Amino acid sequence: MHVNVYEEFALSPATGLVCAWVREPEPAAPVARVVPDGCVDLIWWSGRGEVMVAGPDTGPHLSAVPAGERLVGVRFRPGQAPPALGVPADAVRDARVPLARLWGDPALRLADRLAGAGDPRRVLVAAVAGRGGPADPVVPAVVAGLAEGASVGEVAGRLGLSERQLRRRSVAAFGYGPKTLQRILRFRRAVRLARAGVPFAVAADAAGYADQAHLSREVRDLAGVPLRGLL
Incomplete structure (x- = not known):
């Protein structure tokens, strides 16, 4: 039976998110080519037990995914990430940063909840949707x-x-x-x-x-x- 390795789940614009997504584990260690899209992602790495902030990118980024690693992420709409992150978007431009560096202990508690969740995708969406107030109105x-x-x-x-x-x-x-x-x-x-x-x-x-x-x-x-x- 064919299983989608990567799948996206569309979300309401009211959440400030484009989608949630899941990359299922693979037996080999794939290298993903990430290209600029104007967005910022939060990604939970199941093996690391850590949530990372990705982007916004200005060029290609090659991301090595260890064999057996499951990734669960949410993608912010362009311009919608700063209120949730608590920093301006240029603070994480072209970077991959642990969320704990921005949120502190709440990010560590979120990672623990994700590790024990039956549906980590829903947990991650609930944790970030609407967090921090509205984005710049322009x-x-x-x-x-x-x-x-x-x-x-x-x-x-x-x-x-x-x-x-x-x-x-x-x-x-x-x-x-x-x-x-x-x-x-x-x-x-x-x-x-x-x-x-x-x-x-x-x-x-x-x-x-x-x-x-x-x-x-x-x-x-x-x-x-x-x-x-x-x-």
Whole structure:
């Protein structure tokens, strides 16, 4: 019988989370290629008995998963992690940090509860959903504006902010400035289209790239491999 090694479980936007996910143990030690997506994950490693914070990434990250290790995680929507973490997103940019470094003893108690839980996925979701209060209120408008292709100046103007103010708030919320966020959102859209079978040149145009060569350069830079290899 086929068993999915990795499975995602969609969650309500009200939780501030994209999804919860589970990676089941494998007999070999796989290496996972993690690419930028604008998100931050919390991951419980069953073998270590530890919860880690992952991201936000600005480039590819290769993560070795020991044989027999089960991972359970939650993925925050872009800009939604800082209230739950208790630190701005740039404090964990391109990093893998023990949650205990940010939460102290509550993170250790959470790891103990996860180890003894029949359904650790639900325990992890309950522990982080809504923790710490609301995110910066500009977050949804920044994500929506940049995703639709508006310039940084246009997004700042819609929000009544200077570009400097928008950058400062974006770094705290997303881990990097709005130009980097827009680049990552565009990359993710192109990859989704290509994965759905859209020809690369069409996917490049739909996502807002100058041409397919531009898309190819961005994928190599952000993912570390050509688009076909990433897919």
